[in-house]
Amino acid sequence: xxxxxxxxxxxxxxxxxxxxxxxxxxxxxxxxxxxxxxxxxxxxxxxxxxxxxxxxxxxxxxxxxxxxxxxxxxxxxxxxxxxxxxxxxxxxxxxxxxxxxxxxxxxxxxxxxxxxxxxxxxxxxxxxxxxxxxxxxxxxxxxxxxxxxxxxxxxxxxxxxxxxxxxxxxxxxxxxxxxxxxxxxxxxxxxxxxxxxxxxxxxxxxxxxxxxxxxxxxxxxxxxxxxxxxxxxxxxxxxxxxxxxxxxxxxxxxxxxxxxxxxxxxxxxxxxxxxxxxxxxxxxxxxxxxxxxxxxxxxxxxxxxxxxxxxxxxxxxxxxxxxxxxxxxxxxxxxxxxxxxxxxxxxxxxxxxxxxxxxxxxxxxxxxx
Amino acid sequence: xxxxxxxxxxxxxxxxxxxxxxxxxxxxxxxxxxxxxxxxxxxxxxxxxxxxxxxxxxxxxxxxxxxxxxxxxxxxxxxxxxxxxxxxxxxxxxxxxxxxxxxxxxxxxxxxxxxxxxxxxxxxxxxxxxxxxxxxxxxxxxxxxxxxxxxxxxxxxxxxxxxxxxxxxxxxxxxxxxxxxxxxxxxxxxxxxxxxxxxxxxxxxxxxxxxxxxxxxxxxxxxxxxxxxxxxxxxxxxxxxxxxxxxxxxxxxxxxxxxxxxxxxxxxxxxxxxxxxxxxxxxxxxxxxxxxxxxxxxxxxxxxxxxxxxxxxxxxxxxxxxxxxxxxxxxxxxxxxxxxxxxxxxxxxxxxxxxxxxxxxxxxxxxxx
Numbered sequence: 130x131x132x133x134x135x136x137x138x139x140x141x142x143x144x145x146x147x148x149x150x151x152x153x154x155x156x157x158x159x160x161x162x163x164x165x166x167x168x169x170x171x172x173x174x175x176x177x178x179x180x181x182x183x184x185x186x187x188x189x190x191x192x193x194x195x196x197x198x199x200x201x202x203x204x205x206x207x208x209x210x211x212x213x214x215x216x217x218x219x220x221x222x223x224x225x226x227x228x229x230x231x232x233x234x235x236x237x238x239x240x241x242x243x244x245x246x247x248x249x250x251x252x253x254x255x256x257x258x259x260x261x262x263x264x265x266x267x268x269x270x271x272x273x274x275x276x277x278x279x280x281x282x283x284x285x286x287x288x289x290x291x292x293x294x295x296x297x298x299x300x301x302x303x304x305x306x307x308x309x310x311x312x313x314x315x316x317x318x319x320x321x322x323x324x325x326x327x328x329x330x331x332x333x334x335x336x337x338x339x340x341x342x343x344x345x346x347x348x349x350x351x352x353x354x355x356x357x358x359x360x361x362x363x364x365x366x367x368x369x370x371x372x373x374x375x376x377x378x379x380x381x382x383x384x385x386x387x388x389x390x391x392x393x394x395x396x397x398x399x400x401x402x403x404x405x406x407x408x409x410x411x412x413x414x415x416x417x418x419x420x421x422x423x424x425x426x427x428x429x430x431x432x433x434x435x436x437x438x439x440x441x442x443x444x445x446x447x448x449x450x451x452x453x454x455x456x457x458x459x460x461x462x463x464x465x466x467x468x469x470x471x472x473x474x475x476x477x478x479x480x481x482x483x484x485x486x487x488x489x490x491x492x493x494x495x496x497x498x
Numbered sequence: 499x500x501x502x503x504x505x506x507x508x509x510x511x512x513x514x515x516x517x518x519x520x521x522x523x524x525x526x527x528x529x530x531x532x533x534x535x536x537x538x539x540x541x542x543x544x545x546x547x548x549x550x551x552x553x554x555x556x557x558x559x560x561x562x563x564x565x566x567x568x569x570x571x572x573x574x575x576x577x578x579x580x581x582x583x584x585x586x587x588x589x590x591x592x593x594x595x596x597x598x599x600x601x602x603x604x605x606x607x608x609x610x611x612x613x614x615x616x617x618x619x620x621x622x623x624x625x626x627x628x629x630x631x632x633x634x635x636x637x638x639x640x641x642x643x644x645x646x647x648x649x650x651x652x653x654x655x656x657x658x659x660x661x662x663x664x665x666x667x668x669x670x671x672x673x674x675x676x677x678x679x680x681x682x683x684x685x686x687x688x689x690x691x692x693x694x695x696x697x698x699x700x701x702x703x704x705x706x707x708x709x710x711x712x713x714x715x716x717x718x719x720x721x722x723x724x725x726x727x728x729x730x731x732x733x734x735x736x737x738x739x740x741x742x743x744x745x746x747x748x749x750x751x752x753x754x755x756x757x758x759x760x761x762x763x764x765x766x767x768x769x770x771x772x773x774x775x776x777x778x779x780x781x782x783x784x785x786x787x788x789x790x791x792x793x794x795x796x797x798x799x800x801x802x803x804x805x806x807x808x809x810x811x812x813x814x815x816x817x818x819x820x821x822x823x824x825x826x827x828x829x830x831x832x833x834x835x836x837x838x839x840x841x842x843x844x845x846x847x848x849x850x851x852x853x854x855x856x857x858x859x860x861x862x863x864x865x866x867x
Contacts, residue, residue: 130813146515149537150769152813152830152842168518168537400519404825419821426795444499444521452788456773461521473521 130416131156133186135176136195137164139462139471140392140408143400145169147409153416157195158185165462166195179206186212193369193415194391197224198271215317215368215415216390223365224390227298228269234385237364239357241385242376243301249291254284256299263302269295278334303384305376309343310395313358314370314410314420321362322410322420324403326354329374329395335469336394338489341402341430344482353383361388370411372396394434394471399423401458401476402430427478429485433493435461438472443496450495457492466498499785500525502555504545505564506533508831508840509761509777512769514538516778522785526564527554534831535564548575555581562738562784563760566593567640584686584737584784585759592734593759596667597638603754606733608726610754611745612670618660623653625668632671638664647703672753674745678712679764682727683739683779683789690731691779691789693772695723698743698764704838705763707858710771710799713851722752730757739780741765763803763840768792770827770845771799796847798854802862804830807841812865819864826861835867 130153134141137159145168148155156171157164158181164170171188174181176199183206186192191213204218216224223230231244245256247266256264266287268277280302281287290297308331312324328343329336342351354375362371365388372393374386396407405413405421413420439446443461450459454477461473473496477488499522503510506528514537517524525540526533527550533539540557543550545568552575555561560582573587585593592599600613614625616635625633635656637646649671650656659666677700681693697712698705711720723744731740734757741762743755765776774782774790782789808815812830819828823846830842842865846857 130816142518145518145537149511149514150827150829151816152811152832154832168514413820418816419824421820422825424825442521447499447520447787451782451790455788456791456793458519460519463521463523 130154131189131191132412132415133158133171133189133192134166134169134195135182135185135192135199136160137166137170138195139165139464141166141169141195142462143392143397143460144408144412147406147412151409151412153412155412156185156189158182165464167463177203179203182207183210183212186210191215191415193411194221197221197390201225217366217368220365220367220390224388226269227267227387228296230388231298231300233365234361234388237360239361239364239385240383242303245299247287247297247299250284250288253281253287253297253299257282257284260301264299265302266290267298267300269298276334303376303386304379305384306379307343307377308386309354309375309377309383310339310393311354311358311373311375312370312393312396312399312407313355313362313373314407314414315362315367316414316420317368317417319363320420321359322405322423323355323358324396324399324407324423325425326351327395327398333469335434335436335471337434337436339395339398339432340482340486341398341425341432350377350381350383357383357385361385369414370396370407397460397474398430398432398476400460402426402478427485428480429482430476430478431482431485431489432474432476433489434471435473435475435493435496437468437470437498438466438496439498440466442466443473446495450492453495454488454492457488459492468498472496499523500558500560501781501784502527502540502558502561503535503538503564504551504554504561504568505529506535506539507564508534508833510535510538510564511831512761512766512829513777513781516775516781520778520781522781524781525554525558527551534833536832546572548572551576552579552581555579560584560784562780563590566590566759570594586735586737589734589736589759593757595638596636596756597665599757600667600669602734603730603757606729608730608733608754609752611672614668616656616666616668619653619657622650622656622666622668626651626653629670633668634671635659636667636669638667645703672745672755673748674753675748676712676746677755678723678744678746678752679708679762680723680727680742680744681739681762681765681768681776682724682731682742683776683783684731684736685783685789686737686786688732689789690728691774691792692724692727693765693768693776693792694794695720696764696767702838704803704805704840706803706805708764708767708801709851709855710767710794710801719746719750719752726752726754730754738783739765739776766829766843767799767801767845769829770847771795797849798851799845799847800851800854800858801843801845802858803840804842804844804862804865806837806839806867807835807865808867809835811835812842815864819861822864823857823861826857828861837867841865
């Protein structure tokens with residue numbers, strides 16, 4: 130069993146441990162020789178080049194992804210050549226284009242914020258007038274970690290993006306109580322496994338902390354989120370891990386914010402906190418193997434991202450950090466420190482939420498730049 | 499931080515996942531291109547050749563081992579060249595020679611079966627006379643998994659081994675209630691971490707099943723085993739993981755059977771069952787990093803070895819096995835199936851020992867040849 134991963138970031142890297150344990154051969158098409166997933170790199174090449182990707186794909190049983198940026202024409206060439214691509218091009222298209230995402234989510238009846246496709250400043254002005262004078266404007270493609278997203282209160286607040294070409298997406302500014310994320314995994318045969326709903330905290334548009342399960346959940350909300358995972362993954366034909374980023378509104382509704390069709394930052398806690406991690410589950414799912422148990426191993430898990438990181442990387446601080454927090458799981462992605470860059474994370478698990486949060490946050494503080 | 503592992507077996511392989519998570523670079527000197535630890539292989543070469551091993555060692559910060567077979571003259575050359583070798587040559591010598599092991603254990607006051615170094619059949623006859631007419635005879639070097647071990651009831655029962663040269667070790671045939679194993683890890687600075695005492699079941703001299711913790715333990719026995727870990731690891735100057743295989747006698751004493759100075763089959767359960775696995779702990783210890791928490795994650799863990807394995811390897815049976823046992827951890831070592839060969843293991847964890855045993859054994863049965 131050989132799985133090919135396009136992209137050598139930390140998500141590909143974190144597929145290595147379960148692949149080694151299960152005896153699955155993982156082969157990565159990496160962007161550079163020093164990619165985060167370099168231990169499993171089978172080739173270094175451009176994922177936008179169909180010939181490169183095809184040559185890579187011929188050596189594996191199934192192709193999956195570290196990111197959503199592989200162009201549709203490359204995906205089409207893979208399918209044409211008989212390669213198993215999971216998730217498939219049609220599903221990935223929805224994760225690649227935020228306007229298409231809103232259109233498809235609306236079509237299958239998933240709850241989304243009010244939205245519109247905007248051609249120009251006049252359309253933005255009309256959207257602002259209709260939605261209380263504020264909107265979240267997004268470029269349909271290429272955004273991540275808060276990039277390509279802007280809160281706008283003026284019809285000319287996105288003129289630079291309009292000038293760069295193409296339509297923009299406008300969404301109502303949701304008055305949310307908090308952000309949640311629903312993680313699931315689906316096999317090609319349709320079986321679905323759902324993890325508990327988690328709470329995510331973003332800072333400057335970047336995931337900072339995840340608590341699993343989200344504290345103070347009602348059974349109704351849990352059920353609604355699990356049903357949404359089923360609706361979206363079946364409705365869009367997703368295979369592998371699907372992360373649904375959600376707003377919990379102040380009046381108790383769930384609205385879909387974003388989708389990711391791969392392991393996701395909101396699921397890193399599953400390495401320590403779940404019987405089956407999202408990385409193992411993704412491998413099982415794309416290989417169409419039976420899915421693993423998603424039950425939590427502990428009542429509470431808290432994951433805190435390490436952004437930027439100290440000179441020398443996280444290991445430079447291990448002598449102090451590991452001594453202070455012997456029960457915490459430390460994860461370093463083998464990336465060069467750079468301001469704001471996700472270079473690792475820490476996870477604490479346990480019975481008492483305050484204590485677990487305390488351990489995770491204390492551990493993460495050792496890695497401040 | 500770069501750790502070099504000499505030997506590319508499953509123990510080196512299972513160090514890969516924690517190395518990837520911690521961001522430690524693992525480099526393996528493997529016996530062959532298709533070794534179990536091939537994903538981390540930096541070189542293929544002969545561990546008995548000092549020049550090969552030295553060249554390998556120069557690229558890492560510390561050298562450790564997948565097995566105990568590296569000759570003392572090669573270890574001496576490493577130390578001479580300033581390489582950090584953990585465990586060190588003096589400690590490893592004790593794990594390499596069973597007569598030296600008995601001598602050193604006796605010297606530090608560890609409880610061992612009655613033993614003698616035998617020069618010939620006459621000496622064996624005298625030992626048999628003194629110990630009820632039965633003895634366990636062992637070749638001092640090169641034995642493993644029941645090889646080089648024989649129960650003898652006749653003075654000429656080991657003539658073939660005497661003819662092959664060198665002294666033999668004789669031990670009393672211990673009337674044991676069961677076999678136990680005490681796993682620990684020690685940093686060069688002396689800090690020690692101890693896992694709970696486990697019960698091991700051997701079949702034909704090969705580890706078949708491990709239950710953690712050993713059922714029906716008294717606090718006194720637990721304390722005695724933990725104290726023994728401290729005595730042996732400090733007394734012999736061990737760094738890294740130490741496994742002490744023990745007999746629990748029918749009259750309630752512990753006697754040391756064997757030692758291993760590396761991660762050990764009796765500790766595979768720690769991957770799922772402990773806050774820190776033996777493989778992560780070994781890396782921490784040989785890097786002289788603070789040790790992790792050894793608390794169990796579940797009341798019970800049961801590990802069952804997969805010996806031989808089906809044609810096509812364990813993954814060939816995953817469709818049925820993973821469907822039947824979604825909560826079990828599956829581990830395949832990427833080795834060719836061969837009768838009796840350790841090709842993988844499975845681990846179940848949970849609150850109810852009978853259920854956990856049932857899941858682990860049921861999962862293992864899917865991989866019968």
